[in-house]
Amino acid sequence: MTKFLSILLIILGFTSLSPAIADVTQVRIVGDGAPTRITLWTDTAESADGLLTEGNGERKVVLLLAQNGYSAAGEGNGGVESWSLEPGRLEFTLDRPMAVTRMLRLPPTGKERAYRVILDLDTISPTRYTVAARRDTKKLAKLETQFAEARADAKKLAGAATATRKATGPRKHVIVIDAGHGGKDPGALAVNGGKERDITLKAALALRDILEQTGKYEVRLTRDTDVFVEHEDRVTMARNWGAELFISLHADAAGSASVAGASVYTISARGETRIDRESSRNDWKIAIEDGTPGQLNGLLEDLVKRETKTRSAEFAELLLPELAAAGPVLRNTHRNAGYYVLLAPDVPAVLVELGFVTNADDAKRLQSEKGRKAAVTAIASAIDAYFDQQDLRLASN
Numbered sequence: 001m002t003k004f005l006s007i008l009l010i011i012l013g014f015t016s017l018s019p020a021i022a023d024v025t026q027v028r029i030v031g032d033g034a035p036t037r038i039t040l041w042t043d044t045a046e047s048a049d050g051l052l053t054e055g056n057g058e059r060k061v062v063l064l065l066a067q068n069g070y071s072a073a074g075e076g077n078g079g080v081e082s083w084s085l086e087p088g089r090l091e092f093t094l095d096r097p098m099a100v101t102r103m104l105r106l107p108p109t110g111k112e113r114a115y116r117v118i119l120d121l122d123t124i125s126p127t128r129y130t131v132a133a134r135r136d137t138k139k140l141a142k143l144e145t146q147f148a149e150a151r152a153d154a155k156k157l158a159g160a161a162t163a164t165r166k167a168t169g170p171r172k173h174v175i176v177i178d179a180g181h182g183g184k185d186p187g188a189l190a191v192n193g194g195k196e197r198d199i200t201l202k203a204a205l206a207l208r209d210i211l212e213q214t215g216k217y218e219v220r221l222t223r224d225t226d227v228f229v230e231h232e233d234r235v236t237m238a239r240n241w242g243a244e245l246f247i248s249l250h251a252d253a254a255g256s257a258s259v260a261g262a263s264v265y266t267i268s269a270r271g272e273t274r275i276d277r278e279s280s281r282n283d284w285k286i287a288i289e290d291g292t293p294g295q296l297n298g299l300l301e302d303l304v305k306r307e308t309k310t311r312s313a314e315f316a317e318l319l320l321p322e323l324a325a326a327g328p329v330l331r332n333t334h335r336n337a338g339y340y341v342l343l344a345p346d347v348p349a350v351l352v353e354l355g356f357v358t359n360a361d362d363a364k365r366l367q368s369e370k371g372r373k374a375a376v377t378a379i380a381s382a383i384d385a386y387f388d389q390q391d392l393r394l395a396s397n
């Protein structure tokens, strides 16, 4: 027997620039070929799009993933000799002709955060294989192309939001600075009598000035006076302005007066689960080009969300050393939280706690001209580094 089948199951997965984020976290194969059951655990929800056989004569079942971050391998069972996971691809080597006859996708249950994909493989005749292979080979090539295009589009869409770009002249990067609290919401109260809402506003104005001086940025503020602004309006503003980076400024409070230092937050896994709900409630639609095949819309949206998350983390990692050089920082300074203002599906966003107003030194630093300048200079340096990195990446693509 020389001819075996390749079954190609296309799982519309997620992309990630970070190798730390994996799609498939576990693979289990049990059974005797009638059927043999493959269970995959993944760290994100995904939509499976098609089940394809390929007539290339190799004994393989291949799962194409939009992108998977790491490599792994293991033994098989019941007609499946072994499996190997590579970025973007999961392969099962077969010792007989088989077809996937059933596929189930299960959401996380109980405390478990993993999603499961279950595939049942049955042994089939070589004739049936040949027919399926002829039918599916072209379809597969087309899907692979669509995957590549979707990944490229997602990179462009992340941070581009919905705003129309000016096509003339060197474009300025759009940065939205969000001064936390305001008006009837004073935020945290400082030990020396100040209020968070005033600290964040002054910092936002100072950051705007320093960024505008560079001539490289178009800077927008969600508020530039002492007014109250709803959380969802802050996000909506950022999206409508086409924000490429959203920075929310706050000052923290702690029960202990000794806790001090700045910290940076990006969206937490728990917070992420709110993105879809808030997006549909507030109509934060990811801009997808007309004419995109319907089946790819979900994939593109997922890719954009993951790209956005990756970029938020990249900015946070650039910001931390700058803040640390400028003043005290908290331990485990890059943290994750479900703050509402971090929920935009397509705008990279961080929340900066400039320090603790419950600490006497921090409170003084945050309300002094010198302390404020040091903090916003640090943030501006990180913004420069971030966009240098993004522009370089675009240029090399």
Ligand SMILES: [Zn+2]
Residues within 6 Å of the ligand: 180, 181, 187, 188, 196, 250, 251, 252
């Ligand atoms: Zn706050």
